[in-house]
Amino acid sequence: MIIERRWKKWVYFYIPMTVFVIGTLFPFYWMFITAIRPDAELYRSWRAANNAPFWTFHPTLEHVRDLLEKTSFPYWIWNTFFIAVVSTMVSLFCGLLAGYALARLKFPMAGTLGTSIFVTYLVPPTLLFIPLADIIRSFQLGDTPWALILTYPTFLIPFCTWLLLGYFKTIAKELEECARIDGATRFGAMIRIIFPIAVPGILSAGIFAFTLSWNEFIYALVFLSSPEKKTVPVGVVSELIRGDIYFWGQLMAGALLGSVPVALVYSFFVEYSVTGLTGSVKG
């Protein structure tokens, strides 16, 4: 063990750590305090003498109520949830099968195919949104959730495939071979032996796919147009700002409520998600 003096521990550990924690979490605190602050307190000069920006003695739920009753926010939450869940399931389905094939089966072009799936992971949505908008229009999918359910897998599948591919490689081949000696088919061994073992990998891929599709912005911005069909990020950007006026209380309430579902999903599975993340980096 490397022994340290006390003051050194403060200088090299406690102080920087505190700065990191405050710096990371302050914007969220600011979101929260803005969301519950009455308008009269919100818009005061930054030099006002009695300005106490970090807390409020008159917390209010007015902004939240406005958001839920006067805007389409509840629709946006539902839309985002529906799109995220369905596109995550589609991507997990494709990723599981493709990951298994690339990890376990021998077939011509396996290397090329694996590489090209990996390369598609590195093609950013911002490179493709203009032609994709055209394609979505010609398929008559514009302004429907299906426009997003079909396009989100383009960045989720490569990610799921590579994460699960790495996971399958850690599972001993002998397990499958034993099952096949006992009379299981190849397909049966995959479904009944390998997939159940891979559940932790599937969960972490699912969590990340869910958060990625909850966060997606540019496709949703370009493909959707009716206010009640939008997702949370797009709705907050385009519907909560009227003209040039920012209603910061409502905006921050929207940002906070729109973040809660992902934060919850993440906190329930924090262990899985961290191992998954690190696994995907190592793989």
Add this chain to the structure above:
Amino acid sequence: MKKPIAGGSATRVEVAVARPQASSRPQRPGLLENERVLAGVLLTPTVVLLGMFIAYPFVMGVWLALSSTSVGNPGQFVGLKNFVKAWNDSIFRTAFWNTCWYTGWATIFKLSLGMWLAILLNRNFRGKRLVRASMLLPFIIPTVLSTFAWRWMFDPTFSVLNWLLYRGGFIVNKLPFLSDGTYGLWCAIAVNTWRGMPFFAISLLAGLQTINPDLHEAASLDGANAWHRFWHVTWPLLKPVTLVVVVFSIIQTFSDFQLIYVLTGGGPANSTHLIATYAYQIGVATGLLGEGAAISLFMLPVLFVVVWLQLRYLRRLEGA
């Protein structure tokens, strides 16, 4: 089959040869028993989806970029005109250099701060799990929503940061966070760093945890100080993870759209555009699909080099 096992016990040898026998068993050999057929079936959904929504749009994007298409006008082939026009456009040039500047600095900050944070998180302290989990929040929360919080913090009239700096006695007049192009870009770099640093930290932390503490102990017995220990022990072992993370981050940052779209909208006076936001402005907001597609294709050479380097590096790792 692994070679050392085959030479081992008799039972293992049997396992090793079991595979060819399985198909000659009396049970009916279904089509799915053939590896090639099964692989084809398993890969079909992925190949179809990626082909339809990545490969096809990509080809179409190249075609659009070479044509004069706009909304409601099918357009015709115009060769490289759109690319030449973009390159001669001063806003595009600003956007291009902004993108490089933004990517460069944000990556440097994310890497150095992420490394520092990873080293801090690698120690034992009370509340370690809680701190580690909460550090990932900026990475999990939708970028658009957290960027709105930053925009509010940078507000020209009600900025809390100005208030803090003023109260702390650092400034007399408020700083023009988003109403000045140079400040605006640095603000965007700061927000991007805030958002991306946790990913670096957690990935590097995973790398740090695989390093044997005995190595550090040995080095410190030999008289190495903390900096030497980091530079000669930790860093060489972390390099592979770091490279992968940096490449992913460069791609994400270089193609960034949402952060600038929310924070500055490319303004003031188009001084903070990135390639992606400018492509959006021309291609979607103005409706000039051809020119917009050409602008976004300018990202390709840079992404191509980065991806090529990464693939080469991964190959070398696999070969080693």
